[in-house]
Each structure stands twice: as C-alpha cells, then as structure tokens.
Amino acid sequence: MRALRVLLVALLAGLLPTGCGQAGAFPEGSTMARIKERGVLTVGIKFDQPMFGYKDPSSGRITGFDAEMARLVARDLTGSERNIRFVETVSRERENFIEQGVVDLVIATYSITPVRSERVSFTDPYYIAGQDMLVRVGDTTINQVTDLDGKTVCTATGSTSVDRLRSTVPTAELEIVDAYSICVPALVAGRVDALSTDDTILLGLFAQHPDTLRLVGKPFGREPYGMGLRKQDAAFRGYLNGLIARWLRDGEWDRAYMATIGVSGVTSSSARPSNR
Numbered sequence: 001m002r003a004l005r006v007l008l009v010a011l012l013a014g015l016l017p018t019g020c021g022q023a024g025a026f027p028e029g030s031t032m033a034r035i036k037e038r039g040v041l042t043v044g045i046k047f048d049q050p051m052f053g054y055k056d057p058s059s060g061r062i063t064g065f066d067a068e069m070a071r072l073v074a075r076d077l078t079g080s081e082r083n084i085r086f087v088e089t090v091s092r093e094r095e096n097f098i099e100q101g102v103v104d105l106v107i108a109t110y111s112i113t114p115v116r117s118e119r120v121s122f123t124d125p126y127y128i129a130g131q132d133m134l135v136r137v138g139d140t141t142i143n144q145v146t147d148l149d150g151k152t153v154c155t156a157t158g159s160t161s162v163d164r165l166r167s168t169v170p171t172a173e174l175e176i177v178d179a180y181s182i183c184v185p186a187l188v189a190g191r192v193d194a195l196s197t198d199d200t201i202l203l204g205l206f207a208q209h210p211d212t213l214r215l216v217g218k219p220f221g222r223e224p225y226g227m228g229l230r231k232q233d234a235a236f237r238g239y240l241n242g243l244i245a246r247w248l249r250d251g252e253w254d255r256a257y258m259a260t261i262g263v264s265g266v267t268s269s270s271a272r273p274s275n276r
C-alpha cells in the first residue's frame with residue numbers, strides 16, 4: 001500500500017516517465033507527443049561537413065552546429081539530448097527522407113526554397129549562410145564568382161549550389177558529386193579548379209586543409225537554413241519555430257555557435273537570424 005502511494009506521488013510529481021499513452025504537455029496525437037512517447041528523435045544530418053554535421057571518425061560522435069540544434073530539440077521533446085538517432089542524409093535525399101518518414105526532421109545545411117517547399121515544410125530560418133568558393137592556395141586566378149568562367153567546379157547534386165552556379169556562371173564546367181567532401185581530394189589533386197557551396201561548409205572543409213586550400217570569401221547568394229519536416233504538420237512546425245525563437249533569445253543559439261563554428265574565430269553577425 002505504501003509502495004503504491006509512493007508510486008502515485010512520484011507519478012504526480014512527474015518524476016517517472018509518462019510513457020503510457022500520456023504525452024505530457026503536448027497535444028494528443030501530435031508529432032511531438034508521438035516522439036516523446038517513442039523516446040527517440042530521428043534526425044537526418046550530414047556526416048561529412050565539419051562544424052555543421054560531422055561524424056568524428058574516432059569517437060563516432062556527431063558534432064557541429066546542426067547537431068547542436070538537433071540535440072536541443074531532443075532535450076525539449078524527450079528530456080535528454082541523448083535520445084536522438086542521427087541518420088546520414090546527403091543533399092539529394094533530404095526531401096525523400098522526410099516524405100518517406102525515414103526521419104522526423106532534417107537538419108542538414110538545408111536551405112529554404114519555394115521548390116522544396118512544394119514537398120516539405122520548413123521552420124523559420126535558424127542560420128543564414130551564403131555561397132562561396134574554395135580554391136587551391138596557389139591559384140590567384142579565382143577571386144570572385146565570375147572568375148569561374150571556363151573553370152571546372154565541383155559541387156553536390158540536389159543542392160542550391162548547383163542551381164546558382166548554373167544561373168550565375170553558365171560557362172563554368174560543373175563536376176557534380178554526391179557530397180562536398182568528395183570534391184576536396186579532387187581539388188587538392190588539381191582535377192577540379194574550385195569547390196563551390198555554402199561558406200559555412202567550405203569553412204569546415206578548409207579547416208582540414210589550411211595549408212593547401214584558400215577560402216575566397218566573396219559570398220554570392222543568400223542561403224537561409226531551415227529544419228525540414230513533413231508537409232502540413234503545422235503543429236510541429238509551430239512548436240519548432242517557438243524553440244528557435246527561444247534559443248535566439250536565451251543564449252542557446254550563441255552557445256551552440258561558439259562551441260562549433262565560433263571555434264574558427266569567425267563571428268556570427270551575418271549568420272544569426274534576426275530575433276523574432
């Protein structure tokens with residue numbers, strides 16, 4: 001009898017997990033309630049983009065700003081940032097993985113665009129990037145996007161980087177691969193002249209080869225990153241937008257930035273979305 005009373009008190013005090021069809025403060029039947037009940041958030045992320053989404057080869061831990069955002073969502077939904085399963089999601093798979101329910105969310109340097117918004121929903125932007133170029137350190141011929149005229153440029157399939165290169169420098173010859181990390185050895189070996197995608201991704205790849213490569217630093221085009229989720233899940237989207245706005249206010253966004261991209265010394269001024 002006493003044990004029963006202790007159990008009851010603990011339950012009422014919220015000390016025990018409420019995994020029996022009861023989902024805390026989240027509306028019944030909502031995606032948030034389902035994830036909370038399941039106890040694990042599944043997130044599609046990049047595995048080869050240092051500072052954003054990167055699988056550390058020695059520890060297996062996923063690091064980077066996108067990983068930090070994902071952990072904050074998991075913590076809010078399930079009570080712990082450890083209740084998360086990361087699934088490698090290359091650029092061209094992002095819409096597919098969301099539509100097929102392979103992941104609950106995609107947080108993977110994922111730019112909000114009208115075309116993608118026909119298939120998936122996006123949160124408000126949590127990060128603002130811009131497209132830039134990475135070249136060999138000794139190459140003085142590429143200093144702005146128009147200098148890519150006649151050059152071989154490596155980038156990834158299913159990205160806005162491809163589209164913008166095609167419209168901005170149609171005379172560049174594109175080498176289109178599955179992931180940006182594949183471009184790096186090709187660039188170092190001289191098989192391509194440049195790697196072009198978001199400055200944030202290039203910064204992380206550059207940090208691995210600071211003596212051989214040069215980040216041009218002339219961004220062209222704006223890339224607002226959103227979290228991608230199933231279309232028409234307005235409740236989940238509203239919930240996530242509330243979280244993003246809160247992190248921008250309460251310092252979590254800045255902490256995540258300083259722990260990842262900030263380590264490089266680059267400041268967050270152009271990357272930080274305006275507070276809502």
Ligand code: GLU
Pocket residue numbers: 091108109110111156158159160161197198201223
């Ligand atoms: N942010 C751009 C995009 O979503 C390029 C980076 C990427 O492919 O992840 O297409």
